Amino acid sequence: MFKQILVPVAGTPADAETIRMACRLAKKDKGKVWAVSVVAIKRALPLDAEIESEIKKAEEILNKVETVAEEEACEIETDVLQAREVGPAVVDEAVERGVSLILMGISYKQHFGQFNLGSVVPYVLKNSPCPVILYQQSIISK
Amino acid sequence: MLDNIPPKPGDKFFRPRRIKRFHLRRVLGIPAVFSAGYGNVGSSIYYALGIVAVVAMGATPIALGVAGILFVFTALTYAEGTATIPEAGGSASFARHAFGDTAGFIAGWALMLSYIVTISISAYTIPPYLGYFWEPFKTSPVIGTFTSVGIVFFLMSVNVIGIRETSFINVTATIVDILTQISLVVIGFITLFNPSVLFHRIIDTWPTPENLVIGIALATIAYTGIETMSQMAEETKKPEKSVPRALLAMIVAVLVIFAGISLISLSAMTPEELATVWNRDPIAGIAFHLPIETIKIVLRPLIAVLAGTILLIATNAGLIGISRLAFSQGTHKLVPPALSRVHRRFKTPYVSIILFSVIAMVILLPGFSGQSIFEDMGVLYAIGSLLAFMFAHASVIMLRIKRPDMPRPFKVGWNIHIKGRELPITAFIGLISSGGIWILLLFTEPYSRWVGLGWMVGGLFIYLIYRWSRLKKSVDEWEIKPEKK
Numbered sequence: 001m002f003k004q005i006l007v008p009v010a011g012t013p014a015d016a017e018t019i020r021m022a023c024r025l026a027k028k029d030k031g032k033v034w035a036v037s038v039v040a041i042k043r044a045l046p047l048d049a050e051i052e053s054e055i056k057k058a059e060e061i062l063n064k065v066e067t068v069a070e071e072e073a074c075e076i077e078t079d080v081l082q083a084r085e086v087g088p089a090v091v092d093e094a095v096e097r098g099v100s101l102i103l104m105g106i107s108y109k110q111h112f113g114q115f116n117l118g119s120v121v122p123y124v125l126k127n128s129p130c131p132v133i134l135y136q137q138s139i140i141s142k
Numbered sequence: 143m144l145d146n147i148p149p150k151p152g153d154k155f156f157r158p159r160r161i162k163r164f165h166l167r168r169v170l171g172i173p174a175v176f177s178a179g180y181g182n183v184g185s186s187i188y189y190a191l192g193i194v195a196v197v198a199m200g201a202t203p204i205a206l207g208v209a210g211i212l213f214v215f216t217a218l219t220y221a222e223g224t225a226t227i228p229e230a231g232g233s234a235s236f237a238r239h240a241f242g243d244t245a246g247f248i249a250g251w252a253l254m255l256s257y258i259v260t261i262s263i264s265a266y267t268i269p270p271y272l273g274y275f276w277e278p279f280k281t282s283p284v285i286g287t288f289t290s291v292g293i294v295f296f297l298m299s300v301n302v303i304g305i306r307e308t309s310f311i312n313v314t315a316t317i318v319d320i321l322t323q324i325s326l327v328v329i330g331f332i333t334l335f336n337p338s339v340l341f342h343r344i345i346d347t348w349p350t351p352e353n354l355v356i357g358i359a360l361a362t363i364a365y366t367g368i369e370t371m372s373q374m375a376e377e378t379k380k381p382e383k384s385v386p387r388a389l390l391a392m393i394v395a396v397l398v399i400f401a402g403i404s405l406i407s408l409s410a411m412t413p414e415e416l417a418t419v420w421n422r423d424p425i426a427g428i429a430f431h432l433p434i435e436t437i438k439i440v441l442r443p444l445i446a447v448l449a450g451t452i453l454l455i456a457t458n459a460g461l462i463g464i465s466r467l468a469f470s471q472g473t474h475k476l477v478p479p480a481l482s483r484v485h486r487r488f489k490t491p492y493v494s495i496i497l498f499s500v501i502a503m504v505i506l507l508p509g510f511s512g513q514s515i516f517e518d519m520g521v522l523y524a525i526g527s528l529l530a531f532m533f534a535h536a537s538v539i540m541l542r543i544k545r546p547d548m549p550r551p552f553k554v555g556w557n558i559h560i561k562g563r564e565l566p567i568t569a570f571i572g573l574i575s576s577g578g579i580w581i582l583l584l585f586t587e588p589y590s591r592w593v594g595l596g597w598m599v600g601g602l603f604i605y606l607i608y609r610w611s612r613l614k615k616s617v618d619e620w621e622i623k624p625e626k627k
Contacts, residue, residue, distance in 0.1 A: 045465070049473075
């Protein structure tokens with residue numbers, strides 16, 4: 001059912017479990033997982049500006065993700081993207097790769113005392129070309 | 143363990159690319175590119191009309207029209223250049239590919255001057271429009287200039303921190319802007335347009351030939367958006383197709399709206415009134431002269447708010463444009479690396495933002511003494527942009543000669559064949575006319591001559607020192623120095 005799964009990762013504690021879940025879903029159909037880490041570039045810089053600290057951070061996140069996928073014996077491909085905004089970049093990546101599922105991991109976040117999803121998740125939910133599964137870590141275990 | 147091994151001289155030169163995966167995600171389509179370009183061009187009508195009227199008087203519509211023809215040639219050149227080289231940098235990138243690093247630097251440095259003056263001039267014209275709400279904004283030079291400097295300072299701070307600005311805001315502002323301008327043109331034609339009055343006003347206040355040419359040069363200020371659209375090529379989907387299409391759409395929109403507004407302005411008021419009372423806020427002047435009270439009540443505050451917003455966006459666009467350009471030039475080792483230094487926390491090029499904002503504020507300072515800096519700023523802008531346009535035309539011609547087989551998804555028509563090479567006539571006309579006007583401005587306008595040439599010479603000096611120091615450094619790096627004992 002889900003032969004190609006896109007997992008946007010952001011270095012949150014939920015990443016490892018999300019990748020594990022994506023691998024298990026993909027393995028059922030002999031599918032493949034793509035993990036992307038998006039570096040958001042401010043408008044005062046050209047889109048191809050190489051901010052080493054940010055790219056290094058993104059690569060570290062993807063290295064961890066690759067380790068988890070290896071443990072699960074799952075085929076994974078990782079990529080760093082540079083974009084102005086994270087949400088449109090994820091949706092665009094999903095369209096371009098023609099994925100059958102976007103699996104996103106989220107952590108429990110509060111904004112002014114209220115549970116908040118941020119801006120990326122609602123954008124992806126609204127504009128995704130394929131089904132989206134949200135995975136939230138257990139609040140208690142966190 | 144590896145840390146214990148002393149570095150060898152050869153180690154310095156073998157640096158495999160550490161970043162193995164690195165992709166750009168381009169998400170902008172034709173509407174976003176068009177709106178970014180029109181956001182700039184559309185904003186310039188809010189001051190270009192008045193600045194042209196100061197020298198061209200009755201011939202203001204003619205000056206804008208002739209500049210419009212030049213704009214078509216320039217837009218075609220940019221369309222081919224951007225389709226061929228879809229990078230950030232616009233004419234600076236074309237020049238670098240066509241003529242090498244030094245030409246790339248000169249074109250980029252000239253562009254930086256235009257961006258700085260765009261920041262100053264846009265900020266300078268915001269207070270007069272806001273004068274509808276509080277008159278001292280328009281009438282007091284101290285309050286007006288203080289506000290303009292404050293606006294640049296505010297935007298500098300905001301950009302150093304780094305704001306999130308979505309293209310949605312730009313698209314919305316552009317749609318509202320176009321609708322208001324079209325409404326003004328339609329209402330103006332119905333209520334104000336009178337061909338015989340217009341004809342007499344044009345004839346009675348026809349300028350001297352010299353002033354007409356300066357007016358045409360100043361009118362190029364109305365067409366700043368070409369460069370902005372070209373700069374956005376790097377974040378546009380299929381830039382080789384989208385950018386030329388957006389450019390062609392803008393040619394039509396701009397020529398129609400600018401022709402309409404310039405004709406109505408001279409139907410609404412005399413050229414003298416346009417050049418004195420309403421020179422900094424000509425669109426507010428048109429709204430002020432509308433004969434129907436109800437429309438006037440609605441349009442005057444709307445134009446005040448809209449012009450203020452659009453000009454604020456244009457000031458910010460200038461600041462963003464220059465910081466991106468400086469970063470891009472820094473990446474190609476054309477300017478000192480300090481200009482492309484990124485803030486550790488905010489991830490913004492804070493040095494270039496602060497430096498260029500301060501220069502823009504300095505340009506505004508004579509305004510405190512009530513001195514008329516409006517025309518000077520306009521000519522200074524034209525000096526920078528015409529030089530950049532000249533480089534763009536020359537580069538497109540040179541690339542046709544040097545690299546005729548380069549893929550060109552958009553190719554300008556009307557070519558002549560010389561020694562088996564296809565050369566675009568429009569680029570030649572654009573190059574000659576831009577060059578002619580540029581030389582004339584240098585001869586006739588002392589402020590712009592000295593400030594403009596000073597900027598270019600100062601830049602070249604910095605460039606040569608920087609390149610020389612890099613050359614020296616790279617030679618030093620090859621030398622194997624004796625080990626210290």
